[in-house]
Amino acid sequence: QVQLQQWGAGLLKPSQTVSLTCAVYGGSLSGSYWSWIRQPPGKGLEWIGEISHTGGTNFNPSLKSRVTISLDTSKNQFSLRLLFVTAADTAVYYCARRKAAAPFDHWGQGTLVTVSS
């Protein structure tokens, strides 16, 4: 059974960078697509972007200029960096997996990132 465990800094100041990592247990990165999704407090879900097992990426156009997603196959992990954060980036960030042409079937536990001066 695939499990995703994520971690990263939870309190940032404006203009700093969100840096989160998600480790995949019980399966490999191969054959899947690895996403980051966020949820502002009390609000809905926003897809940030994804990286495929081959390293190809897709991003939400609304965040594309500030987002990097990378893969570390040796550690079975993938990571998110979101640059130049503001209070509007305060959210619970989730990592998630999908197969090709499929929805998100496995999710990390979520990390609350708060941006405050």
Place this chain on the structure above:
Amino acid sequence: DIVMTQSPDSLAVSLGEWATINCKSSQSVLYSSNNKNYLAWYQQKPGQPPKLLIYWASTRESGVPDRFTGSGSGTDFTLTISSLQAEDVAVYYCQQYFNTPRTFGQGTKLEIK
């Protein structure tokens, strides 16, 4: 982007009764070459990540009780929960995986009346 709009935003249903949640997409998510609707439903309980309930608009994920039923095609979809249980209290989201960016509905909060 495909905009997903759910209705209602919230609803309260008595235990043992039916709950119906609607989801409308701004463009069709039916892929003509395989006749599949690229539409999923998730359940999210407080403090937890979303849980996949339904995919291909009507296929239950393994382990999901059969009181959860998805229906619809093209741009209009419905999640029906029959015989509501206390553990069904949650926020429900629809999501299209027809194209990128993946988009979600705004969520429907289901409570017990």
